[in-house]
Amino acid sequence: MNTIVFFYLAVVVYLMATVLYTVSLVRRRVHPAKHASWTMATAFLFHSLLMFFMWQGRGFTLFATAYDVFLFFAWSLTGFYLLFQLRTKTRVLGISIAPVSLILLLLSSPGVGEPVSIPKILESGLVHVHVLFAIMGEALFLLATLAGIAYLIQDRVLKGKRQRGLFRYLPPLKDLDRINEWALIWGLVFLTVGIIAGMFYARVTWTGSWHLDAKIIWSWVAWVAFAVLVHQRLAIGWTGRRPAIFTCGFFIFLAITFILENFLFTSQHRFF
């Protein structure tokens, strides 16, 4: 029961945050965006409670369905965004975060409050570590991408010498660049932990040529993309526009291949 209540609360409050951010952008005032940040934090609280009650209801097996993944992905995205927001005052960036979280939450709605049968395989501790970290890594990748897009828009606005219009209150370039950098570095760390945990588990439990499983190959591609970006940033000294472009490019590529892979290949990763 709690689950459903908090689900609706979270949806409504995310919607409110989205509206407030939009108002801030359209009316070119920072004031509504400040309220939006608090609204966003409230939505995150409801979202957390929603997941807590859901998991409590089934003995803390965290991931049983694809809906759980959407739910946790949105939670990570919002959480990381709010964390970054504490360090840099990039309120207006929330305009891209709030709707994404909202959509993911809506996508997960069929799974909320429904009884599930839990496959035995998903109850292992290692599997939990694997999924938690991998999803948080991917959420950070999305955050890096959204910051990258905002960076590219702000860059165009400044280079075009035009201050007018909707984008007047975009966050400063430096802050967006920093978010992109942090998100990439921590995303790589999380994804690495996630992949290693998964591999340990697979070595022990799975048989056959699981190394060539489509989803595993995809994960490696994603990992390499991350690693390349982090390397270019830290070792080569990429800053600003270039990492922003490449982050967006890699992300779009990975998103498309992920969808294709899900449709075209069978995978040992399919439990739901």
Next chain:
Amino acid sequence: MNILLVGSNHKTAPLEVRERLAPKEEETPHPLITVKNLPFIREVFFLSTCNRIEVLSVVEEAETAEREIKDWLRNRGGFSLHQAERYLYTYTGEEAIRHLFRVAASLDSLIVGEPQILGQVKDAYRQATEMGTTGTILNRALHSSFRTAKRVRTETGLANHAVSVSYAAVELAKKVFGKLEKKSALLVGAGEMAELAARHLIKNGLSRLILTNRTLSRAQELAVVFGARAIPFQELTSVLTEVDIVISSTGASNYVITTNMITDALRRRRNRLILIIDIAVPRDADPEIGKMDNVYLFDIDDLQDIADENMNMRQVEAQKAELIVEEETVRFMSWLKSLETVPTIIDLREKVEHIMAQEMERAGAWLRSLSETDRKEVAILMQSVIKKILHDPITVLKEGHTEGGEIDFVAALRRFFKLDEKPIPPPRERKDDALS
């Protein structure tokens, strides 16, 4: 009783006149006291900034008081009666209040929307309260002016946008770097506008300033003023590696900052963002630089465009601000009107009658059990108690009218009996900020 404002500002009087009118340091007695002691003056507030002198007062004989204040100002400023016509302006009643509100909201400023004026009004008010020269009316008027200014700041975008070329540089720096703490700037060459821009940057948190000039001694002189570091012109290339913001305004006919220099600097600074503001005519920085990644180049025309566009926005916002001033003026005037004796007596009677009616209503069941005659007796009894209680305060109020102290009595009475609770709604207050 009337409100009177006599003043002089940048539009009506030249600087040297305003200088003479301003209070001198350690002046005794303070102008506030001097004006307060003039005949027919009950309350005084005195505002003096580099752009204006305003004497706001509550007076009894408006014409005499106006003459007294003008004479005092004329002696101080050393100008003739004829000149006074031009230098001084006078507003009374509602117009005086409107003027005060416009001043506090920075609508009457040289640079409309500049934020310092409110602080200056507040300081002046603090001084007046310390010297005890303000009373019921001016206290309320000043507080209303603060509220007006705050509303203008939060409900309109009047103060949000840079309207000067030099300040546009700060706006751009904030768009690129966010906070300017831990950021450094390099001033190449020295021009008034570049110096002004540097000053604005420092005021906004810039932590380090480096100066360079073809003649090193000139840079060194300026460095002392700013508390900055001066370097020889030859080191320009190497220092481009470390600074975040470059403001250039040399008189050179060739490019002082070339594409090669920036390409080189970018490599050495590992592509950290750099903002170049080129105020010089002819230009100091090769326009090609602006096309490079991670370099943001703005010339004087770009800055002017930003300032112009912001100016347009300000004019739109100023119209909204005038509406707020109007609203607050009307509100204040309606409060002031309520301070008259007769309406207050009526309000007081109504309130007490209302209480009585309510209490009779509450005692309904018991009253109905009495006979018709008894009920009338009870009502008469209560009426006479009320009359007796109200008799003295109302008498004093009416006497006060002839003694000239009615305002304070009325204000106190209105507060004691909470007679103003309905007519004045609480202000809507919102917060809004500049960038981020």
